[in-house]
Amino acid sequence: MIYKILSKVIEFTDSDIPLYQRLGKVARLIVGQLPVDACGIYLWEKNERRFNRVAAGGRRRKNCVESYGEEEGLAGRAKKTGRAVDCARKEAEKTRWGSIEDRGLKGFRSAYVYPLRDGDDWRGILYLKAEKNLKLSEENKKILHVISKQLASTVKNEQNYLRLKNAYKKLNDLQIRLMNAEKLMAIGELSAALAHEIRNPLVSIGGLASRLRKKLEPLSPHLHYLDHITNSVTRLERIINDILNYAGKREAKFNVGELNSLVNESLWLFEEACRSHKIKVVKNLSKAVIPVVVDPQQIKIAFDNLIANAIQSMEHGGRLTLTTAKRGGCGVVEITDTGGGIEPNIINEIFTPFFTTKKEGTGLGLTITHKIITRHKGLIEVKNDYGRGMTFAVKLPFADKHPERDGA
Amino acid sequence: MGKRVLVVDDEEGIRLLYKEELEEEGYDVELASSGEEALKKLEGDHIDLVLLDIKMPGMDGIEVLRKVKERWRKLPVILCTAFPHYKQDFGTWASDAYVVKSSDLRELKEKVKDILQKKL
Ligand SMILES: Nc1ncnc2c1ncn2[C@@H]1O[C@H](COP(=O)(O)OP(=O)(O)O)[C@@H](O)[C@H]1O
Ligand SMILES: [Mg+2]
Numbered sequence: 001m002i003y004k005i006l007s008k009v010i011e012f013t014d015s016d017i018p019l020y021q022r023l024g025k026v027a028r029l030i031v032g033q034l035p036v037d038a039c040g041i042y043l044w045e046k047n048e049r050r051f052n053r054v055a056a057g058g059r060r061r062k063n064c065v066e067s068y069g070e071e072e073g074l075a076g077r078a079k080k081t082g083r084a085v086d087c088a089r090k091e092a093e094k095t096r097w098g099s100i101e102d103r104g105l106k107g108f109r110s111a112y113v114y115p116l117r118d119g120d121d122w123r124g125i126l127y128l129k130a131e132k133n134l135k136l137s138e139e140n141k142k143i144l145h146v147i148s149k150q151l152a153s154t155v156k157n158e159q160n161y162l163r164l165k166n167a168y169k170k171l172n173d174l175q176i177r178l179m180n181a182e183k184l185m186a187i188g189e190l191s192a193a194l195a196h197e198i199r200n201p202l203v204s205i206g207g208l209a210s211r212l213r214k215k216l217e218p219l220s221p222h223l224h225y226l227d228h229i230t231n232s233v234t235r236l237e238r239i240i241n242d243i244l245n246y247a248g249k250r251e252a253k254f255n256v257g258e259l260n261s262l263v264n265e266s267l268w269l270f271e272e273a274c275r276s277h278k279i280k281v282v283k284n285l286s287k288a289v290i291p292v293v294v295d296p297q298q299i300k301i302a303f304d305n306l307i308a309n310a311i312q313s314m315e316h317g318g319r320l321t322l323t324t325a326k327r328g329g330c331g332v333v334e335i336t337d338t339g340g341g342i343e344p345n346i347i348n349e350i351f352t353p354f355f356t357t358k359k360e361g362t363g364l365g366l367t368i369t370h371k372i373i374t375r376h377k378g379l380i381e382v383k384n385d386y387g388r389g390m391t392f393a394v395k396l397p398f399a400d401k402h403p404e405r406d407g408a
Numbered sequence: 409m410g411k412r413v414l415v416v417d418d419e420e421g422i423r424l425l426y427k428e429e430l431e432e433e434g435y436d437v438e439l440a441s442s443g444e445e446a447l448k449k450l451e452g453d454h455i456d457l458v459l460l461d462i463k464m465p466g467m468d469g470i471e472v473l474r475k476v477k478e479r480w481r482k483l484p485v486i487l488c489t490a491f492p493h494y495k496q497d498f499g500t501w502a503s504d505a506y507v508v509k510s511s512d513l514r515e516l517k518e519k520v521k522d523i524l525q526k527k528l
Contacts, residue, residue: 196490206511207511210511
């Protein structure tokens with residue numbers, strides 16, 4: 001019997017399912033094997049200084065109180081003495097045992113509480129209750145002690161694992177940010193090379209194609225070859241200009257701007273495009289003015305890019321929502337489309353220079369946008385609701401010393 | 409007599425293009441494929457205007473510009489480059505104009521015209 005319970009406990013606590021489910025299985029196992037009617041497992045929350053219930057089992061599991069303060073009830077008693085409460089016996093109707101008040105005792109005659117801890121580190125408690133007058137055998141108590149040890153080490157492992165995972169994620173995020181920063185630096189260097197190595201031959205190609213055009217008869221059937229050459233060259237020159245103008249080292253000129261009007265000015269450019277694509281524009285702009293520190297020229301390029309992308313994602317119509325708000329010391333703009341978003345496995349690529357999924361795309365729009373927002377000491381965030389649409393949120397710092405600024 | 413323009417560029421296609429287009433505008437065009445060659449040409453011939461590429465192997469355009477301005481202070485020079493940021497760099501200040509290269513030569517031709525007219 002001992003062997004059977006303990007091997008089950010180990011099997012459950014070692015399994016791959018989430019921690020709370022593992023603890024739930026153990027709680028149900030205990031009520032199945034011992035003559036108790038409720039078994040609650042509580043974890044110690046260091047920050048809140050409380051025991052919170054995370055699993056419960058038994059016919060009367062609903063009567064396991066959700067949470068105990070550090071000095072509250074039998075849980076508090078176990079915490080204070082550092083030992084198991086073994087056992088509290090009382091009248092069924094009362095909620096008091098000796099001098100200790102515990103809401104969870106109502107309707108029970110006996111209760112046992114075992115600390116889950118290793119050394120001085122508290123992980124939680126195991127709380128058992130029976131309706132009848134119950135005296136557990138020494139053997140059962142030993143089993144519960146061992147189970148408590150096993151639970152404590154399970155919780156400890158889980159918490160350590162989470163801490164590690166967290167640290168790993170932070171490191172990973174940092175690495176991604178560093179990589180992005182490097183990519184953006186690289187594009188600066190790349191742009192110099194691009195300019196020299198590609199623009200020069202392009203001038204020859206395009207310029208000489210024009211010369212050829214002049215030499216051909218005005219109605220020559222060969223003119224359309226030249227049209228193709230000229231169009232391609234013009235497109236490539238445009239890409240290079242994009243890179244050089246925005247990725248280059250132009251100094252930003254910062255001023256106080258008003259977020260709603262900046263958004264409106266960008267949107268204005270696209271009204272016609274929205275109409276012709278059957279895109280409904282929903283403006284959800286803050287009524288209050290939102291003063292932000294911006295280089296208006298640049299920030300409009302950033303908004304233009306985001307709006308253009310949103311429109312391009314909705315070829316067959318949809319809804320473009322623009323929201324502005326003040327949030328946590330920042331002015332926030334959200335640009336939301338219903339264009340279906342992007343496959344989650346390539347979402348990480350969208351800020352990469354030259355990454356595009358469009359036939360005519362340059363893959364520089366978001367790279368440039370990111371660079372501009374970063375220059376503004378702002379943040380850009382993406383919410384990808386794949387199948388529905390996408391939201392780009394831009395956060396810009398409030399203008400200091402501006403009279404409209406709220407809070408301190 | 410037509411004005412004489414010296415085109416300095418290491419890329420043959422560009423030299424050819426500029427030569428034909430500028431001759432069409434009525435200028436005489438001389439060509440040089442490097443800074444050294446350009447300085448030699450300037451010693452020998454009378455030149456009214458220099459179109460100078462910035463990035464060339466060997467002596468680069470900025471260096472040529474300095475040498476030209478030291479010796480022929482009044483000779484106008486237009487810097488042609490693939491790279492717009494040079495515009496703000498000190499070193500280009502001495503040039504009379506600055507053109508970002510493009511397959512569309514209208515801007516270049518206009519600057520050439522402006523400068524040569526001003527000189528009259
Ligand atoms: N609103 C959006 N909805 C869906 N995909 C988007 C959206 N915005 C950007 N993308 C994806 O990110 C890629 C890169 O965007 P961008 O850098 O602006 O370059 P481009 O628009 O030239 O492709 C796009 O090709 C597209 O796949
Ligand atoms: Mg784009």
